[in-house]
Amino acid sequence: MFSFKERAIKFIFSCLAFSCLLFLLAIVVILFWQGAPLFSYMDFSQFFFGKSWYPTSQPPEFGIFPLISGSLIVTLGAMVVCVPLGIGSALYIYELSGPNSKKILKPIVEILGSIPSIVFGFFALTIAAPAIQQFFNIPTGLCALTASIILGIMAIPTITSISEDALSFVPNSFREASYALGANKFQTLFKVTIPAAASGISTSVILGMSRIVGETMTVLMVSGGAAVITSSFFSPVRPMTATIAAEMGEAAFGSLHYQALFAIALVLFMTTLVFNVIAERISQKYALKLGANR
Numbered sequence: 584m585f586s587f588k589e590r591a592i593k594f595i596f597s598c599l600a601f602s603c604l605l606f607l608l609a610i611v612v613i614l615f616w617q618g619a620p621l622f623s624y625m626d627f628s629q630f631f632f633g634k635s636w637y638p639t640s641q642p643p644e645f646g647i648f649p650l651i652s653g654s655l656i657v658t659l660g661a662m663v664v665c666v667p668l669g670i671g672s673a674l675y676i677y678e679l680s681g682p683n684s685k686k687i688l689k690p691i692v693e694i695l696g697s698i699p700s701i702v703f704g705f706f707a708l709t710i711a712a713p714a715i716q717q718f719f720n721i722p723t724g725l726c727a728l729t730a731s732i733i734l735g736i737m738a739i740p741t742i743t744s745i746s747e748d749a750l751s752f753v754p755n756s757f758r759e760a761s762y763a764l765g766a767n768k769f770q771t772l773f774k775v776t777i778p779a780a781a782s783g784i785s786t787s788v789i790l791g792m793s794r795i796v797g798e799t800m801t802v803l804m805v806s807g808g809a810a811v812i813t814s815s816f817f818s819p820v821r822p823m824t825a826t827i828a829a830e831m832g833e834a835a836f837g838s839l840h841y842q843a844l845f846a847i848a849l850v851l852f853m854t855t856l857v858f859n860v861i862a863e864r865i866s867q868k869y870a871l872k873l874g875a876n877r
Contacts, residue, residue: 664735669742696740749783
């Protein structure tokens with residue numbers, strides 16, 4: 584039998600756990616409540632595939648395809664930056680660095696992950712953007728390339744930390760068996776350790792992508808703010824998150840513009856939810872596989 588104190592503690596922690604689900608449910612309900620009425624004015628195809636975002640024109644146009652393309656090009660560019668650097672850093676910290684180097688590098692990575700996004704945005708606005716503009720001789724440094732580089736740097740700690748944890752969960756017996764067969768350190772690393780930790784590394788990449796897609800302040804400051812369709816990293820773009828942050832204060836409550844911004848937020852929510860569900864499934868599959876191997 585549980586004592587009264589134990590039952591009280593169990594009740595408190597149960598309430599805290601279920602409150603997270605209630606908060607999530609409330610967010611979903613509010614997003615649908617405020618964003619769904621837009622689709623009585625226009626259909627889904629016009630909203631998702633419309634090529635013009637002019638919320639203040641007469642009549643207003645709420646096509647978010649330029650915003651989706653902006654988010655996509657910035658995300659792809661950031662992944663090119665953060666995936667090799669993040670995974671490479673995790674491999675070095677775990678397998679190649681000495682004990683003293685690991686004690687220094689791991690905290691530095693964690694500190695990098697705790698820096699506020701506004702600081703990254705200010706750095707990009709004052710230093711990175713002018714440098715990129717001068718180096719590539721382009722009209723402005725506030726473009727998709729600058730946003731991609733900064734977002735990639737911001738996602739490195741997420742990928743590095745989770746990948747390093749995944750590598751640390753690989754059983755030592757795998758490495759010992761590889762060494763017993765005559766493999767050296769690099770052969771063991773690339774042919775045994777990395778394949779064994781592949782699911783965990785994949786999870787880190789997906790979560791890093793989720794961090795990039797959901798970032799707001801940095802892209803608002805350095806992406807250029809142009810709601811146009813472009814395939815060039817040297818052109819200004821406006822991702823979905825930047826649109827919400829820039830225009831929510833100007834949208835009249837309950838207006839079509841207001842509803843369109845909530846609809847964009849709903850699209851972002853569903854996108855990040857899908858990324859996190861995929862990451863969780865991969866993580867569970869990795870845990871089951873690792874448990875079976877042990």
